[in-house]
Amino acid sequence: MNEPVRNPPKLELCPLCGKPLTIYGPEDWKPSFDDPDSGGDPYNAVCECGFSFSNDSYDYDKFSAELNRRAERTGRWVPVVNTWTQDEHEYGATWYKCDQCGRLCETKQPYCHCGAHMIRGAEHA
Ligand SMILES: [Zn+2]
Numbered sequence: 001m002n003e004p005v006r007n008p009p010k011l012e013l014c015p016l017c018g019k020p021l022t023i024y025g026p027e028d029w030k031p032s033f034d035d036p037d038s039g040g041d042p043y044n045a046v047c048e049c050g051f052s053f054s055n056d057s058y059d060y061d062k063f064s065a066e067l068n069r070r071a072e073r074t075g076r077w078v079p080v081v082n083t084w085t086q087d088e089h090e091y092g093a094t095w096y097k098c099d100q101c102g103r104l105c106e107t108k109q110p111y112c113h114c115g116a117h118m119i120r121g122a123e124h125a
């Protein structure tokens with residue numbers, strides 16, 4: 001594994017959990033007898049939550065621009081009543097549905113797993 005890039009400039013936080021991303025690469029690669037043309041690894045971003053991103057770019061500006069665009073996607077939590085049956089009892093609770101991917105979540109997280117940054121204010125009850 002390459003060394004992480006120190007203090008990567010102009011970078012948004014993880015689009016899933018909102019923590020700082022760790023940026024790797026590009027590999028300081030030279031052609032060798034065993035590996036004459038792979039070119040080494042491009043930039044990639046990883047997060048401790050499991051998120052990873054790469055656009056196969058060796059150009060930091062292009063890489064960070066695409067990564068930031070991903071982080072800027074926004075969505076809203078729409079309250080929905082979720083019901084389920086357990087031990088012959090019916091339960092119901094208000095959960096929240098991502099208007100981007102339809103994923104149901106028990107609580108309003110700041111980021112949905114589809115990558116949308118969830119914004120407040122316009123939820124319809
Ligand atoms: Zn994360």
Ligand SMILES: [Zn+2]
Nearest residue numbers: 098101112114
């Ligand atoms: Zn979503």
